[in-house]
Amino acid sequence: MNSIGVFGLGVMGANLALNMENKGEKVAVYNYTPDLTDAFQAKYQRENIEAHYQLENFVNSLEKPRKIFLMVTAGAVVDTVIDSLLPLLDQGDIIMDGGNSNFEDSNRRYRNLKEEGFHFISVGVSGGEEGALNGPALMPSGDREAYQQVAPILEKIAAQVDGKACCSYLGKEGSGHYVKMVHNGIEYADMQLITEAYQFLRDRLDLDVKEIAAIFEEWNRGELESYLLEITSDILTHVDKETNQPMVDVILDKSGQKGTGKWTSQNALDIGVSLSIITESVFMRFLSTVKEERMVAEKELTGPNQLVEEVDKKEWIELVRQALFMGKICTYAQGFYQYKQASEQYNWDLHLDEIALIFRGGCIIRAGILNEISDAFKENKELPNLFFSPFFKTVLNNSQTALRKVVIKGMETGLALPCLNASLVYYDGYRSAKSGANIIQAQRDYFGAHTYQRIDREGNFHTEW
Numbered sequence: 001m002n003s004i005g006v007f008g009l010g011v012m013g014a015n016l017a018l019n020m021e022n023k024g025e026k027v028a029v030y031n032y033t034p035d036l037t038d039a040f041q042a043k044y045q046r047e048n049i050e051a052h053y054q055l056e057n058f059v060n061s062l063e064k065p066r067k068i069f070l071m072v073t074a075g076a077v078v079d080t081v082i083d084s085l086l087p088l089l090d091q092g093d094i095i096m097d098g099g100n101s102n103f104e105d106s107n108r109r110y111r112n113l114k115e116e117g118f119h120f121i122s123v124g125v126s127g128g129e130e131g132a133l134n135g136p137a138l139m140p141s142g143d144r145e146a147y148q149q150v151a152p153i154l155e156k157i158a159a160q161v162d163g164k165a166c167c168s169y170l171g172k173e174g175s176g177h178y179v180k181m182v183h184n185g186i187e188y189a190d191m192q193l194i195t196e197a198y199q200f201l202r203d204r205l206d207l208d209v210k211e212i213a214a215i216f217e218e219w220n221r222g223e224l225e226s227y228l229l230e231i232t233s234d235i236l237t238h239v240d241k242e243t244n245q246p247m248v249d250v251i252l253d254k255s256g257q258k259g260t261g262k263w264t265s266q267n268a269l270d271i272g273v274s275l276s277i278i279t280e281s282v283f284m285r286f287l288s289t290v291k292e293e294r295m296v297a298e299k300e301l302t303g304p305n306q307l308v309e310e311v312d313k314k315e316w317i318e319l320v321r322q323a324l325f326m327g328k329i330c331t332y333a334q335g336f337y338q339y340k341q342a343s344e345q346y347n348w349d350l351h352l353d354e355i356a357l358i359f360r361g362g363c364i365i366r367a368g369i370l371n372e373i374s375d376a377f378k379e380n381k382e383l384p385n386l387f388f389s390p391f392f393k394t395v396l397n398n399s400q401t402a403l404r405k406v407v408i409k410g411m412e413t414g415l416a417l418p419c420l421n422a423s424l425v426y427y428d429g430y431r432s433a434k435s436g437a438n439i440i441q442a443q444r445d446y447f448g449a450h451t452y453q454r455i456d457r458e459g460n461f462h463t464e465w
């Protein structure tokens with residue numbers, strides 16, 4: 001009998017199956033259409049992987065309670081696959097969904113399957129193809145008892161950091177997919193922040209691509225250490241064989257997206273938290289797509305477009321480094337704030353320190369500062385905002401001048417730096433005891449009699465303006 005089944009043999013599913021077999025599991029695999037099963041069979045001959053062409057045989061080859069890991073396209077396909085499996089399963093069997101599913105769909109699937117006597121586990125999976133094969137970050141949620149039954153497999157195939165698996169039970173319902181969704185939002189913002197640092201160094205300090213690759217490599221050896229900075233440095237060393245230009249110069253500047261960043265922002269609006277940095281990164285991807293309009297606008301709309309002149313480049317490179325680090329901290333602060341609010345509003349009991357530990361390995365946003373983030377929430381479970389942890393407070397207090405200088409210089413020279421800018425706006429807004437919302441309350445009361453509260457006594461008040 002096989003200990004686990006993998007449904008879906010795209011690259012991610014195939015690599016997860018290979019990973020499971022490498023770690024000693026007996027794996028059954030199945031794909032909806034036979035072509036991918038054929039391709040898998042032709043490419044890999046593994047003693048402990050059994051490929052099936054009949055769904056019934058696939059299901060019957062599994063030990064009970066059956067454990068089936070779905071790695072299929074997120075969306076309606078997941079429901080179709082679950083519907084096709086259910087008549088073949090027994091009570092207590094476990095279905096795991098490893099796709100980038102919307103957490104609200106996962107909540108619904110969890111409840112429906114529970115009602116029918118099955119277990120559903122949402123598993124956020126990060127790390128791309130390579131991670132799936134050698135150790136992804138896994139973010140599972142659902143019923144804890146069901147998780148205990150799959151934990152030995154999931155924790156074995158996950159990335160390991162300091163002897164700890166980048167996988168642990170996160171919370172109820174579809175919270176695992178929620179955690180993955182916000183992970184992707186942070187990923188978007190982190191990518192945009194690195195891009196803004198690159199643009200400043202290239203277009204304002206006039207450094208060439210090779211120089212920037214070396215700078216990023218050096219930064220990556222310090223507090224900015226992260227997978228995304230590492231790959232960006234590597235990307236910048238690549239040359240296009242046809243034109244002999246840096247690869248980045250021949251890639252069209254229109255960005256794609258599959259939607260998880262957008263969902264993160266939509267949810268922030270739903271639960272009422274400020275998520276300006278991630279949202280700016282989503283908007284910048286949209287703005288990037290109107291390349292043809294931007295090309296016309298560059299000719300027709302005026303504004304400065306100049307180098308930062310007569311400056312000590314070394315000094316500015318250091319300012320950009322500090323600004324990037326602060327932008328990154330502000331992004332994580334907003335993302336983890338969103339986790340905290342969601343956990344309360346959805347009653348999930350998420351452990352923020354555990355989430356940070358999971359992110360240390362295997363996933364796209366793995367970074368040095370995740371240890372500090374985890375420590376901050378471990379030391380103080382009630383920490384309202386990462387900004388208040390002693391470590392991050394010191395960094396922010398020391399870097400805010402650098403971020404301010406870079407943002408101002410960007411504005412002065414006509415370079416859009418939306419995520420760095422949003423980071424500073426969030427920082428300044430958050431540290432302002434007086435917000436200006438008293439004017440908004442007065443305006444609301446003026447035109448709509450919406451009432452306001454006073455600073456000196458309880459109650460709701462209205463003025464005949």
Ligand code: 6PG
Pocket residue numbers: 100125126127128184187256257258259260261363364
């Ligand atoms: C990961 C990635 C992965 C995928 C994103 C890309 O954690 O492994 O986030 O899930 O690469 O979905 O997202 P976009 O296509 O939206 O940039």
